[in-house]
Amino acid sequence: MLTTGVAAISMMAMSFAAHAQDLTKVTLAIPSPSGLGYFALYNAIGEGYMAEEGIEVEVQSVNGSAQVLQVLAAGQAEFGHPGPGPLLNAREGGEDIVYIYNYFSSSQFSLVAEADSGFTSPADLKGKVVGVGTADGAEVAFVRSIFDAAGMKEDEDYSFITIGEGGMAVAGFMQDAIDAYASDTVGMATLRLRGIDLVNLTPSEFKGYFGNGYAVTREYLDENRDLIEGFGRALVRGAKFGAAPGNLEATLDHAEIGNPQLLEDRDFARALLETYIIRTAPAYPEQGYGYQHPDAWQNWHDTLVSSGDLAAPMEDLTKAYTNEFIETWNAE
Template structure:
């Protein structure tokens, strides 16, 4: 029984060729992907692979279902109501710490969800350049404020002495904060940066590289499902990587928006904002080391996440074998689809 959410997104399905032969709906194998947010732009490689027919060419009928948050994504995987999920690293590691046999298979967002941004034409190049200045945040106790304090602390700067934090609200309100010169920098989530750029306030991300390793959501599946569906996993990943490669090409941005809108019509209503958001998501989803391929994961990034969660008390203790929570075994065969 597949889950029925009010946020359910209808899959885009057409008759297509499966490696040269015509496939009907009955021939296609169904795969359900569960996401924590209804925005199709956030999972655009999947939306593109659906819209461009890449999944059909692999013999798959992919359906996307939206639920409320990463916890619900993991619950759907555990209950068998979803095959592949899109959880965040924090909730995922908490589940692994409770011995939930789920495995991360693809790092969809290598870059952090947050970043310290400054006006594009400013001279600021690093957090140290913001000494004595004011940093805007959306909320006083949100994750973005903690993210900023950690970065400035690492730079030897103390709030109230070396910099000030000012609550100005989300991206739209941050635009006004910049224009009034109330703030000199802003701690932005991906959509905030898109809003700022779209409202005539182009910004640059000056977050130090070591803090960008706190990667965003990726793809995960139950270990048992991976073992029982190896060919399906390989087929899904080949189409996924083709979708990622297509979405990364600037000339394809209008088609990317169309494919996202096919899954979530609201995302086609304001195409200017959609363009800005797609551009930001492409940055967020571009691999740090392209030569390793789309989706590659490294132990250092996982270690950084675990250390942060243990330090904050969100994990009671470190996971004994951190390398067991993820796998790169599919990365090479998946990426061969775009290397030929």
């Protein structure tokens, strides 16, 4: 019996090793090292969903959406996680990169100021300085669009200054170097954790603008449809796992794969994760996770054209995104 048991264990180990060798390795470029923000991905890795699809994901953190798109265009990553504004800019520049999965289905960015500043709207920031994390990140296009809607132009009515994220943003407010900040979810949580009480100046019509999502080059899409089906199916399973209340602690554990430091303060991490779960829930539940509404893309496009972030309207906006995998990804 013992010999048989040892042999069985040995065979299982050999099978696992063979399975590991069969996994297709892909690189995913992300614009920041947040484990919590990518909870669906790390659940998919930690729960073994990616491995079940025959995929091994190596995550590469770069500095902002523009670099994500550069890495994709150079063939240094198979998947990327850029914002919609930078992706449209890249397409205007000739890069055929396609959004395949709308991950942050509601806006992950906000225009914020200190609560005691007296500011109540973007118009109050005339002549003021707005801090941003990166010079060409998705949050810059988002906030520029807010000012454009208010009839305000960069370098005439307001100015941007790149100060970084986290503690750098806190210092920016404390040293009066900035009057407002273009913040993502982590940034707002960090500022509040450090004692900066905030007021959100984002107009209601901008809160529905979707944020970063998964993208690939057209060439990769055409040549790897089966792999993309598996990748997205694992992501959806990871998102659903995280959305189940009983899996909150396990999701936090999996998020440590991406950024252990964010999990050192478990209470802060738990509150932040709950916000991410809300912002990644399907905007159109009947369509499922990852769905991209044409009207939402049109709103982004028109806003970027109006603000000058796009030089001219695109001939065919539908080439920037695809919903062809949504039904397969969300099938029970």
